[in-house]
Amino acid sequence: MQPNHSTQGIPPIYTHPDRFPSGARCRACSRIYGQDQFDNVRFCRDHDERNNSEEARLCHLSVDLQELFLARCSSYRDIMGWRPAYKLWEPQNAPVRSPSETQWWKWVVQSYRMCEISHHNLAQPLLDCKEGRRFEEYNLKILAMYKVRFVTISPHDIWHCAFIIALNSGMYVFDPTGVQFGPDWPLVSEWGTYRSMRMKPDESQWNLEIVTLSSNTCHV
Ligand SMILES: [Zn+2]
């Protein structure tokens, strides 16, 4: 959704971070993988660095791209006239229970209403990756990429933007700003799962747009 002055850049769920279950959450799939590893902000066993699956490599690339983008988001907040995000995630402003929860809340705030901008900002890095000009270390063969724009499930019910990435092993959604809906929203997931869990079920052409991302459609 387009940034909006009326919200002051504060995500609606910001005041309730402790309504999400605690525990170590995977940065890619957002599942809790360790109830006792409260302060970990890493990957689950399926997606960690020991794993060389195509999906795991996509997860590692996705985290790099997300970090690249979120580092730029503070200047977009300035442009919107919103309070700096770091003021919002100070512990006294919200009931956080651990340093890892504070970290997740940083991502929630930083990514808030930045999805349209991410479509513009990450198109070129993704194309560079597809064409082997950047991020070669992940050794990912990307068959096709799409920008997807759709209406999110209730209670969010807003337009949202993400990317679809086709690999040999399947179609995945890379959602660099989905964490704005809470820490349990995945950065990477299979397209079919994402479609059923995150997108409004009414799949009419009015709430789903898919555009192929190629050098011709990228105006950065
Ligand atoms: Zn949005």
Ligand SMILES: [Zn+2]
């Ligand atoms: Zn995972």
